Amino acid sequence: MKRSPQISITGKAGILxxxxxxxxGAVTSLPVAPNGFxxxxxxADLVDSLVISTTAAEALIESDLELSGSSAAPFSxxxxxxxxxTLTAFGSAEPxxxxxxxxxxxxxxNSASASLSIFSSAGILNPDEDFIFVENAxxxxxxxxxxxxxxxxxxxxxxxxxxxVILLNPNANESVSLNANLSQVEGESISFSFSGANSFTFNxxxxxxxxxxxxxxxxxxxxISLRRDTTYTTFQLVTNAEAGGAVPEPSGxxxxxxxxxxxxxxxx
Numbered sequence: 001m002k003r004s005p006q007i008s009i010t011g012k013a014g015i016l017x018x019x020x021x022x023x024x025g026a027v028t029s030l031p032v033a034p035n036g037f038x039x040x041x042x043x044a045d046l047v048d049s050l051v052i053s054t055t056a057a058e059a060l061i062e063s064d065l066e067l068s069g070s071s072a073a074p075f076s077x078x079x080x081x082x083x084x085x086t087l088t089a090f091g092s093a094e095p096x097x098x099x100x101x102x103x104x105x106x107x108x109x110n111s112a113s114a115s116l117s118i119f120s121s122a123g124i125l126n127p128d129e130d131f132i133f134v135e136n137a138x139x140x141x142x143x144x145x146x147x148x149x150x151x152x153x154x155x156x157x158x159x160x161x162x163x164x165v166i167l168l169n170p171n172a173n174e175s176v177s178l179n180a181n182l183s184q185v186e187g188e189s190i191s192f193s194f195s196g197a198n199s200f201t202f203n204x205x206x207x208x209x210x211x212x213x214x215x216x217x218x219x220x221x222x223x224i225s226l227r228r229d230t231t232y233t234t235f236q237l238v239t240n241a242e243a244g245g246a247v248p249e250p251s252g253x254x255x256x257x258x259x260x261x262x263x264x265x266x267x268x
Contacts, residue, residue, distance in 0.1 A: 090107060
């Protein structure tokens, strides 16, 4: 990036810093440039989206909540699972000073969206065709994060039947979602946790005496999404002369003979 080679300035603290390379910070409001310099619009209404891959986590939760086996009635089993993610916020930490020609991103909209859906199919094989009560329940389906939490979702399906195959239809299912505005714009790590629990029971409410073991199964299907969407505008630090404005008077800037670069310090 082309620099102005003959002028250097200090920030309000009066400390001179000579930086090499291109600074590129992210902020939510544009800092005030010192006299003789200004932030010039470089590009507007830019969009940066980050979509997190959740396929592996979905498979792990499905595996954790899956139940299958053989048992005489009464029977009860439960399982739970949670998976953690880290989402990287937009931008990078703002440097302590900028050179002429450096950039700054001003964030105008910034949000995270997350969703978790769990569907749970269940059933048993009932060779004696006794009356069997079967219940399949989801609970504690939720998203927790450093930007907000969802309420815990739950759902239950049950049936009583005397057929050779007993299926729970419709399946127990629950969905939760989170849409949160983010304040982080300097590349921070933001944590998210997706969790849920499943319980499955069956018994013989009328006391039949069938002794054969019952084959049972619980097959969950999990869908997770997590993304960040940021809208921002980029500005570049230039001299008033470079921006087409009036050349500043010497009283407006500090002329230093030892420097080839212009920079300023933003006081935090």
